[in-house]
Amino acid sequence: xxxxxxxxxxxxxxxxxxxxxxxxxxxxxxxxxxxxxxxxxxxxxxxxxxxxxxxxxxxxxxxxxxxxxxxxxxxxxxxxxxxxxxxxxxxxxxxxxxxxxxxxxxxxxxxxxxxxxxxxxxxxxxxxxxxxxxxxxxxxxxxxxxxxxxxxxxxxxxxxxxxxxxxxxxxxxxxxxxxxxxxxxxxxxxxxxxxxxxxxxxxxxxxxxxxxxxxxxxxxxxxxxxxxxxxxxxxxxxxxxxxxxxxxxxxxxxxxxxxxxxxxxxxxxxxxxxxxxxxxxxxxxxxxxxxxxxxxxxxxxxxxxxxxxxxxxxxxxxxxxxxxxxxxxxxxxxxxxxxxxxxxxxxxxxxxxxxxxxxxxxxxxxxxxxxxxxxxxxxxxxxxxxxxxxxxxxxxxxxxxxxxxxxxxxxxxxxxxxxxxxxxxxxxxxxxxxxxxxxxxxxxxxxxxxxxxxxxxxxxxxxxxxxxxxxxxxxxxxxxxxxxxxxxxxxxxxxxxxxxxxxxxxxxxxxxxxxxxxx
Amino acid sequence: xxxxxxxxxxxxxxxxxxxxxxxxxxxxxxxxxxxxxxxxxxxxxxxxxxxxxxxxxxxxxxxxxxxxxxxxxxxxxxxxxxxxxxxxxxxxxxxxxxxxxxxxxxxxxxxxxxxxxxxxxxxxxxxxxxxxxxxxxxxxxxxxxxxxxxxxxxxxxxxxxxxxxxxxxxxxxxxxxxxxxxxxxxxxxxxxxxxxxxxxxxxxxxxxxxxxxxxxxxxxxxxxxxxxxxxxxxxxxxxxxxxxxxxxxxxxxxxxxxxxxxxxxxxxxxxxxxxxxxxxxxxxxxxxxxxxxxxx
Numbered sequence: 157x158x159x160x161x162x163x164x165x166x167x168x169x170x171x172x173x174x175x176x177x178x179x180x181x182x183x184x185x186x187x188x189x190x191x192x193x194x195x196x197x198x199x200x201x202x203x204x205x206x207x208x209x210x211x212x213x214x215x216x217x218x219x220x221x222x223x224x225x226x227x228x229x230x231x232x233x234x235x236x237x238x239x240x241x242x243x244x245x246x247x248x249x250x251x252x253x254x255x256x257x258x259x260x261x262x263x264x265x266x267x268x269x270x271x272x273x274x275x276x277x278x279x280x281x282x283x284x285x286x287x288x289x290x291x292x293x294x295x296x297x298x299x300x301x302x303x304x305x306x307x308x309x310x311x312x313x314x315x316x317x318x319x320x321x322x323x324x325x326x327x328x329x330x331x332x333x334x335x336x337x338x339x340x341x342x343x344x345x346x347x348x349x350x351x352x353x354x355x356x357x358x359x360x361x362x363x364x365x366x367x368x369x370x371x372x373x374x375x376x377x378x379x380x381x382x383x384x385x386x387x388x389x390x391x392x393x394x395x396x397x398x399x400x401x402x403x404x405x406x407x408x409x410x411x412x413x414x415x416x417x418x419x420x421x422x423x424x425x426x427x428x429x430x431x432x433x434x435x436x437x438x439x440x441x442x443x444x445x446x447x448x449x450x451x452x453x454x455x456x457x458x459x460x461x462x463x464x465x466x467x468x469x470x471x472x473x474x475x476x477x478x479x480x481x482x483x484x485x486x487x488x489x490x491x492x493x494x495x496x497x498x499x500x501x502x503x504x505x506x507x508x509x510x511x512x513x514x515x516x517x518x519x520x521x522x523x524x525x526x527x528x529x530x531x532x533x534x535x536x537x538x539x540x541x542x543x544x545x546x547x548x549x550x551x552x553x554x555x556x557x558x559x560x561x562x563x564x565x566x567x568x569x570x571x572x573x574x575x576x577x578x579x580x581x582x583x584x585x586x587x588x589x590x591x592x593x594x595x596x597x598x599x600x601x602x603x604x605x606x607x608x609x610x611x612x613x614x615x616x617x618x619x620x621x622x623x624x625x626x627x628x629x630x631x632x633x634x635x636x637x638x639x640x641x642x643x644x645x646x647x648x649x650x651x652x653x654x655x656x657x658x659x660x661x662x663x664x665x666x667x668x669x670x671x672x673x674x675x
Numbered sequence: 676x677x678x679x680x681x682x683x684x685x686x687x688x689x690x691x692x693x694x695x696x697x698x699x700x701x702x703x704x705x706x707x708x709x710x711x712x713x714x715x716x717x718x719x720x721x722x723x724x725x726x727x728x729x730x731x732x733x734x735x736x737x738x739x740x741x742x743x744x745x746x747x748x749x750x751x752x753x754x755x756x757x758x759x760x761x762x763x764x765x766x767x768x769x770x771x772x773x774x775x776x777x778x779x780x781x782x783x784x785x786x787x788x789x790x791x792x793x794x795x796x797x798x799x800x801x802x803x804x805x806x807x808x809x810x811x812x813x814x815x816x817x818x819x820x821x822x823x824x825x826x827x828x829x830x831x832x833x834x835x836x837x838x839x840x841x842x843x844x845x846x847x848x849x850x851x852x853x854x855x856x857x858x859x860x861x862x863x864x865x866x867x868x869x870x871x872x873x874x875x876x877x878x879x880x881x882x883x884x885x886x887x888x889x890x891x892x893x894x895x896x897x898x899x900x901x902x903x904x905x906x907x908x909x910x911x912x913x914x915x916x917x918x919x920x921x922x923x924x925x926x927x928x929x930x931x932x933x934x935x936x937x938x939x940x941x942x943x944x945x946x947x948x949x950x951x952x953x954x955x956x957x958x959x960x961x962x963x964x965x966x967x968x969x970x971x
């Protein structure tokens with residue numbers, strides 16, 4: 157019996173069966189490749205999330221004149237053009253911040269948005285690679301303040317000053333970007349290179365329930381001779397970390413950043429609180445003195461009471477463990493507070509107290525310094541094919557009301573940066589109780605990071621030696637001397653005169669108490 | 676007519692030649708140019724407008740950059756440890772798999788599986804294994820009857836262990852495979868003659884098999900050596916060169932300088948130093964084979 161006869165007779169030859177199965181498999185595998193109409197009208201997870209987020213913002217954006225000006229200008233550009241797409245380059249974990257208004261932008265302007273995500277640690281490299289290749293692949297870039305100088309010098313960013321003058325993104329005034337760091341995160345050489353979309357400044361987070369516990373209060377006072385309350389100095393926070401550390405219960409006194417590339421933050425913040433300049437006026441490093449050494453020794457001494465005695469915690473490990481209720485305190489960015497306050501990610505909702513960063517008492521003056529080296533602003537690429545449209549998107553995305561919805565996304569990494577965010581109820585609800593005023597207080601004592609040419613090199617040189625010292629590979633004094641030696645080389649390589657001029661600018665941004673002590 | 680005949684072959688070869696120009700020669704020329712210049716994208720200039728600085732990059736690398744020299748030393752240490760363990764383990768495994776026995780094919784397939792895994796995946800697996808609260812510490816705790824919690828990846832000395840172990844685990848199967856096929860080429864009549872004269876298996880291995888395998892061993896050393904000098908994935912995933920710079924290998928150093936800090940011309944110079952080192956090393960290792968290779 158041949159194949160046809162077999163089939164007609166209701167039986168099937170093996171080869172025919174295999175052919176049929178292969179065809180069915182190929183169709184199933186190609187399913188996702190088929191156009192939407194061929195697959196049915198089901199929506200992707202991303203589309204559903206965008207719709208949900210757009211519902212949250214609703215018509216609120218129409219009350220935002222900054223956003224409306226940007227939309228009107230964008231509509232004028234897209235009016236006679238079809239298939240316009242803007243490519244937005246973003247660090248991973250931040251696209252969720254843009255969800256609330258992505259759909260609105262696309263529907264209002266007809267311009268599609270394509271997000272290109274890269275893990276945080278590789279963003280700067282990709283930006284610099286774009287400066288070299290000049291591909292024009294991205295329209296909107298996430299500029300970190302630490303690399304702003306380098307990216308401007310590499311001619312990657314477009315001066316958006318003239319466009320901002322025309323469309324008024326309200327960078328000053330009651331809706332403006334929080335002062336004074338805005339001058340360093342968006343401006344360089346008197347020109348505007350981007351608009352803030354995130355302002356990362358350290359705050360202190362504590363377990364409120366443990367602080368309020370009467371038994372803890374009594375035991376602490378008995379042991380240390382002063383009442384248990386929000387710590388004001390580093391000595392007090394270190395006492396509390398030691399007091400609450402319970403190794404037998406796997407409960408850490410605190411969480412500190414000890415992984416490579418993160419070490420510099422804690423040391424730099426405490427060092428600044430000693431009222432010592434990082435560099436003197438000639439850019440000679442000032443870190444090898446007693447103040448620097450004492451801070452490093454303090455940081456090393458507290459280590460056994462933190463992170464379950466491991467050093468390999470990344471920042472997200474700290475977020476997860478703190479939100480899981482596995483430790484008492486952590487310094488962190490505003491997003492840590494948001495993360496610990498979200499029921500979807502946290503087991504300590506309502507139990508977190510945010511506070512102004514600790515300080516050091518120097519000659520009777522309490523000097524506080526909040527580390528403010530990170531954050532991002534949205535910039536337009538010099539090689540964008542649609543620079544004006546890209547600018548409109550930036551203005552829309554960072555408009556006062558629109559951005560309030562953006563920064564309030566609990567798992568998004570971008571945080572408050574406009575004055576109006578502080579009083580916005582949507583934002584207030586996203587963060588621990590009483591956080592917005594704390595953020596403003598921390599802003600007042602913010603110290604700029606290495607916002608110099610080659611800033612990343614300075615940062616890495618410090619980080620490598622601190623990391624080695626924390627691991628016990630090198631003595632503290634030797635570590636700081638090596639950093640100073642390396643910083644000198646970097647300064648010479650980058651051009652001492654230019655660095656001195658920039659450092660002079662940065663010194664003006666140090667908090668008043670710091671300047672009073674440091675002179 | 677003669678002109679036509681000569682131009683035709685040239686025309687036919689030209690596309691390939693042009694491709695080679697662009698794929699190999701052009702980037703090499705750019706690299707040489709950059710090695711003698713000072714250039715980073717931050718200068719705002721195109722690379723062909725870079726400032727010519729003669730041997731400044733080379734001088735700085737060799738006499739004023741201990742981080743660079745230490746990264747070379749570390750890579751050489753990894754090379755010696757890995758190559759020694761891989762050669763010994765690969766040879767022992769190959770000897771054990773001589774002859775035929777039940778399940779040999781299945782066992783060989785299992786043993787060579789690690790070399791088919793992407794190093795990045797191995798890095799992730801080893802990262803989880805060597806966490807302070809990971810399985811490795813747990814097993815050591817069981818064996819020693821007390822809580823063992825070494826933070827391997829942050830320890831100034833032991834951080835190197837997961838990297839080396841990952842590399843050995845990844846590539847010993849390749850060495851095993853090469854030796855296993857090499858052992859099949861050892862003439863059986865020589866072995867039988869030695870056995871007839873009363874030689875022990877150890878004597879047969881050291882007097883007959885090993886000398887015959889010598890060229891193969893040297894080739895393995897060169898091939899693996901070149902690969903170890905390129906080790907990157909494991910270091911990047913496991914330690915990123917830390918703690919401090921304690922595990923920074925030469926590729927990690929070049930990544931940091933070239934990609935993170937964009938010191939492109941400086942890294943171009945360092946690549947030539949590494950190239951010279953690898954070529955000298957390879958020639959030195961292959962020297963005993965020089966005459967044999969030439970004769971062949």
